[in-house]
Amino acid sequence: MVHSPIEEIKSRIDIVDLVGSYIRLQKAGANFKALCPFHNERTASFNVSPARQIWHCFGCSKGGDIFQFIKEIEGMDFPEALMLLADRAGVVITREDPALRSERNRLLALMEEATKFFEANLAIGLPLGNPIAKYLHQRGLKDETIKEFRLGYAPDEWRALSTHLAAKRFTSAEMEKAGLAVGRRQTRTDTQTNADGYDRFRGRIMFPIFDYQGRAIAFGGRVFPERDHEAKYINSPETPLYQKSKILYGLHRAKSEIFKTGQVVVVEGYMDMMMAYQAGVRNVVASSGTAFGIDQMQILRRLCDRLAVAFDMDIAGQAAADRSIQLALQSGFDITVMDLGAYKDPADAVRADPVFFQNAASSARHIVQFYIDHALRLHAPHTPEGKRACERMVLPVVASLSSELERAHWVRILSDLLRIGEDVLWRTLARLRSGSGAPQEREVFTDSQHTPSRKDLLEERILGMLASSPTLAAQYLAHLNDALFGNDRLPILLHLRGKAALADSARAALGRIVLESDSMLESITDVDGEFQHSCHELQKEYIKERMGELSAAISRAEQAASPKLQELLLEFQEFSQQLSQLNT
Ligand SMILES: [Zn+2]
Structure with a gap:
């Protein structure tokens, strides 16, 4: 009997393995449970049945088989999910299938071609020490890291990439859609305007930005050599492939280690991420400078429940009010803070002392403890100044903790430390929680059905x-x-x-x-x-x-x-x- 490719794939991929590679599953009787990756929740209502090879969430009513899961979690259409799972299962599906020729696949192929093009440009003379490689080495990156993250170089010419991509039969409309070409005049046809568009990235070191699967979907470009009149960094615009708010730099490499350790180390820039990774801290991602959003938080929450950050000590006070930290606490993350000592950022620390950085990552303090220490650097705890510093810096963080038990734990400690009654602290917390749009469980239901009889x-x-x-x-x-x-x-x-x-x-x-x-x-x-x-x-x-x-x-x-x-x-x-x- 001849199986359809879909049946063949289903027979080769176990749903528990597949779902388990995205989110943390816990055994519950014959089935597995998890926090639902598709809606925000704190108690697990996402179920997977190994016997039936299906999943279902009782919170948001989503459910189905392995294909449905991939469509939902990767944001793919069916043909893309089919290709992904066929790859995973080792089932060959002929590429001529018209259903598989989606626009996304064209754009992904284009981005892959561009990545190769930039890589090749950087590789020219790499062992002989070309100036770009020399610069990257000076910043502390090893060749193997440069290769692993597929860094490249965009030549300082107007149409080097466009010409290359045109030779590979990509249209200028596609180049523009992928965010790699700009300036094409809309009024003419594609063939005529080919020469009108020009490359967005020129004379820049290229950092490909990857999706969860490790496919290049955007670029960050750092100007090289330095030029006064140009922005130091430019990034791809949002495209059909690239939604900034849903991407974490380095996640494709770090995800398995994050999953395994249950912890993620969050740093700011590409360089910080790659340097930390190079130093052996492999559960690291970069927020890429932008504020951490709810989407990114949820992606990480699927993989782990502990989050370590590195603050610059001089701005630690500001960071307390940081929206990202609030959001992470409200998402139920256990947050720890790494002490970088005198170093200004993770890249700096790794360059000077990789072992120091590894230790800082593993010995990070709980965020509340971090702020207690910080508030009491200058004042004894039972002085009025010490109490005020704690009220200003520590209590807002305690108020954001999602667990009541955890809040009670810190109230107890602060009460002893500051010699203030617990009731006073609880009153302050209640005021902070009601005043600041305190964490509320945001359950999203798709309530389209009538109430069942x-x-x-x-x-x-x-x-x-x-x-x-x-x-x-x-x-x-x-x-x-x-x-x-x-x-x-x-x-x-x-x-x-x-x-x-x-x-x-x-x-x-x-x-x-x-x-x-x-x-x-x-x-x-x-x-x-x-x-x-x-x-x-x-x-x-x-x-x-x-x-x-x-x-x-x-x-x-x-x-x-x-x-x-x-x-x-x-x-x-x-x-x-x-x-x-x-x-x-
Ligand atoms: Zn759900």
């Missing part, structure tokens, strides 16, 4: 138990009355009997139902009794529903003096008798 829930329960338990299925599946099931769930019943394929929406519903049932079945002992009871209750709900319909029909028939009235009354009576039998 008791009958809906019973149908789901029965179908779930049948899908979860082969014993129940063997005994009851064939004998269930189809009429008991509503339009949304009848297809699932038929599917379980092996008689119908499922539409996507029903498939998602089945996933949710089965996962709910799995966890329910673990907690009950008399599975058969529970099942029969559910069927009994469903029958009652069905009869009540029919009686409701009938009584409406009866009053209509009465008003219209319809000849059908007698028939309807008899039917109503029959149902009513059935119901009283069921109730005894």
Whole structure:
């Protein structure tokens, strides 16, 4: 029997491995649980079933198979997800498939070509010490790091890259879309305007910016040689491939180590990131100068729960109010602060003393402790000045902690240290939390469905138990009355009997139902009794529903003096008798 590529891929990739490579899964009975990567939550409602090879989130109702997961988490369309998983599974899919020729793939190929072009330009004469390589070496980068992060050079010419890409059959419209060419006149056709556009990056050392998979999607360019009239750094604009707020520099290299250690070290610039990585701190990413946003925070939160930052001591006071730190605390991160001593940034520290930096990363202090130390550098804790410094610097940080237990822990410590009653500290915290838009759990629900009725829930329960338990299925599946099931769930019943394929929406519903049932079945002992009871209750709900319909029909028939009235009354009576039998 010939498998379709999709079936072949599904048979080769285990959903637990796949999902587990993105987020931290914890075993829960037969299934796995995690914090949902698709909505903001603090208690795990994301479930993965290895037996069924499906996932479902009870918080945001997303769910499906491995393809659905990749589409959601990578923001891909189906053909892209198919390619990614085919690669992973070692299944060959012919590239001629028209569904796979998406614009994104064209742009990714273009960016890869550009990266190679820049790399080749830097490599020319690299061992002989060309000035660019010399500059990078002076900054502390080793050749292997330069290669690993694929640094390159954009020649100081107007159209070096454009010409190269045109020879590779990329259009100037595509170059512009990828953010690599500018100045093309819109009024003419592509072929005519080819010469009109020019390269965005000229005379610059190029730092490719990679997506989670390690594909180049943008560039940062540092001017070289120095020129007075030009910006030191320029970056790619936002493109269909590159959304600044969702990218962390270096994550493609650091992700597995972040996942493994449960901690991420966040630094500011590309150089800081590469230098730290080179020094053996491999769980490091750079925020690339911009403020850390909620999207980036969520990407990291999927991988780990501890975050280490390095502050410049002179601006530490300002950093307390920093939105990024607040956001990280509110996302539930445990934050520690690295002490860089006299060094001005991580790159500086690594260059001078790689071992010092490694130690600083592993011995980072809890952020509250860091601020306590900082506030009390100049004043004894029980002096009025010391108390004020703590109120100003430390309490706002404590107020942002997402865990009540953790807040209590620090209140206790501060109370002892400052010799102030805990009640006073709690009052101050309450004021800070209410005043500053204090952390609130932001749950996002897609509440498009109506509230399920008791009958809906019973149908789901029965179908779930049948899908979860082969014993129940063997005994009851064939004998269930189809009429008991509503339009949304009848297809699932038929599917379980092996008689119908499922539409996507029903498939998602089945996933949710089965996962709910799995966890329910673990907690009950008399599975058969529970099942029969559910069927009994469903029958009652069905009869009540029919009686409701009938009584409406009866009053209509009465008003219209319809000849059908007698028939309807008899039917109503029959149902009513059935119901009283069921109730005894
Ligand atoms: Zn969710």
